[in-house]
Each structure stands twice: as C-alpha cells, then as structure tokens.
Amino acid sequence: MKSVSIADAKNRLTELLYEAEEGQTLQLTRRGQPVAVLLSEADYLRLRAAAAGSLNFAAWAQQWRSELPAGFEGISAGELERWREL
Secondary structure, eight states: OEEEEHHHHHHTHHHHHHHHHTTOOEEEEETTEEEEEEOOHHHHHHHHHHHHHHHHHHHHHHHHHHTSOTTOOOOOHHHHHHHHHO
C-alpha cells in the first residue's frame, strides 16, 4: 500500500484520486503515523458488503444458538482437533 503524508495529499489530491479510482489503496499519514485510507468507491462498497454479510452471519449464529436443545455443550476439543486434520 502506498503511503502519503496529509500535507503531500493536499497538494496532489487530484492525482491521488485518480490512483484510487484505478484500484490503488493509499495510506494517509500525519507525522509518519497512519491516520486514514483512501480507496476507490468499488473497494469501499465491496468492504461494506462484506461487513454487512458478517453482521448477517452473526445474527444467524445467535438465532441458531437460541434454538439449540437444553444441555447442549458444543463441540469437544477432540472433535475440533480432528476437523483441523481434514
């Protein structure tokens, strides 16, 4: 990821926007510390959709857990270890 100071970005905003439109992600820094990211609208929408999907998964998981039978203790460590080997 390309890193650009805020001062430099102010002077080159149009150029940097073209780079972002072409898919280049730009990290904006202040005194060498990252403070923001400039990315294309397409990348932003993709990230928003992914985040929305994870929220939907979280809601699904919560619903699924609420429907489990009483006394269900989950997956044992042994089962989990066997799944890792697959």
